[in-house]
Amino acid sequence: MRPPAASATRRLTETEKVQFRDRGYIKNLPAFEAAAVAELQQRFDDLWSLLPEGTDINKVNCWHKANRWVYDLCATPAILDYVEDLIGEDMFLWGCQFFCKLPGGVSTDVPWHQDAQYWPLAPKETVTVWLALYDTDDNNGAMRVVAGSHRTGLQEHGLVEGDKYVLAQSIDESKFDAADIVTIDLQAGQMSLHDDGLIHGSGPSTSGQRRVGLTMRLAPTRVQCDLSEWPNFEAYLMRGRDAYDHNPQGKVPTADEVPTKMFPLSSEFA
Numbered sequence: 686m687r688p689p690a691a692s693a694t695r696r697l698t699e700t701e702k703v704q705f706r707d708r709g710y711i712k713n714l715p716a717f718e719a720a721a722v723a724e725l726q727q728r729f730d731d732l733w734s735l736l737p738e739g740t741d742i743n744k745v746n747c748w749h750k751a752n753r754w755v756y757d758l759c760a761t762p763a764i765l766d767y768v769e770d771l772i773g774e775d776m777f778l779w780g781c782q783f784f785c786k787l788p789g790g791v792s793t794d795v796p797w798h799q800d801a802q803y804w805p806l807a808p809k810e811t812v813t814v815w816l817a818l819y820d821t822d823d824n825n826g827a828m829r830v831v832a833g834s835h836r837t838g839l840q841e842h843g844l845v846e847g848d849k850y851v852l853a854q855s856i857d858e859s860k861f862d863a864a865d866i867v868t869i870d871l872q873a874g875q876m877s878l879h880d881d882g883l884i885h886g887s888g889p890s891t892s893g894q895r896r897v898g899l900t901m902r903l904a905p906t907r908v909q910c911d912l913s914e915w916p917n918f919e920a921y922l923m924r925g926r927d928a929y930d931h932n933p934q935g936k937v938p939t940a941d942e943v944p945t946k947m948f949p950l951s952s953e954f955a
């Protein structure tokens with residue numbers, strides 16, 4: 686089975702590119718229309734049901750290594766067009782994870798953090814796609830970002846403990862101005878893009894409405910991973926060419942399996 690085709694064929698406007706450079710994010714980019722969204726939602730339910738009993742879907746990643754349908758979704762040309770407009774065509778995919786607020790789910794809160802602070806990647810140029818499978822706003826724990834915070838350098842992160850947190854690290858709110866917080870409200874089928882230095886996080890869904898986003902991490906081929914920190918890191922060239930060849934290449938999945946832990950290797954799957 687192939688993922689649905691995207692509806693959008695447009696590229697980023699100059700205003701959007703400037704906004705990404707200055708504020709570190711772009712939201713409300715069209716990607717999939719209603720019929721396609723229904724298919725994405727159905728497929729999400731199917732994938733979720735394949736996880737072993739008791740697995741928190743927020744705490745497994747690299748779906749693109751395990752599941753051909755997810756891999757193909759990440760390769761959607763309309764999504765890659767937007768990313769190419771920011772980082773150029775020589776790009777690879779290295780991460781893919783659902784961030785969900787589900788009734789009865791365990792982890793709900795994503796503490797304020799900067800991705801680049803704990804990703805052993807250099808240079809720090811990964812762009813994250815956050816594709817909304819359901820409408821998201823303040824009532825169901827939409828992602829929130831601190832606009833412009835990617836330009837203020839990496840902040841000190843403290844450790845947080847508890848099952849309700851998706852991540853174990855957090856930036857104290859005193860480190861930024863609350864007036865700069867922007868909610869990444871999205872309609873199902875829309876996506877946002879954010880810089881890996883941007884402070885972001887999210888709270889629980891207070892309405893009980895499902896919130897599901899699929900993130901895709903894409904980086905220019907010059908980005909290299911420190912394998913002593915992330916030995917299972919693998920790159921999947923999505924466009925252009927890789928003149929650097931300094932990261933291990935992942936194997937494209939041939940079946941529809943599911944990851945059951947963080948950072949599996951592609952060789953663990955068919």
Ligand SMILES: O=C(O)CCC(=O)C(=O)O
Nearest residue numbers: 784795813828886887900
């Ligand atoms: O979905 C969320 O609330 C947070 C997502 C996130 O932390 C990320 O994309 O890096």
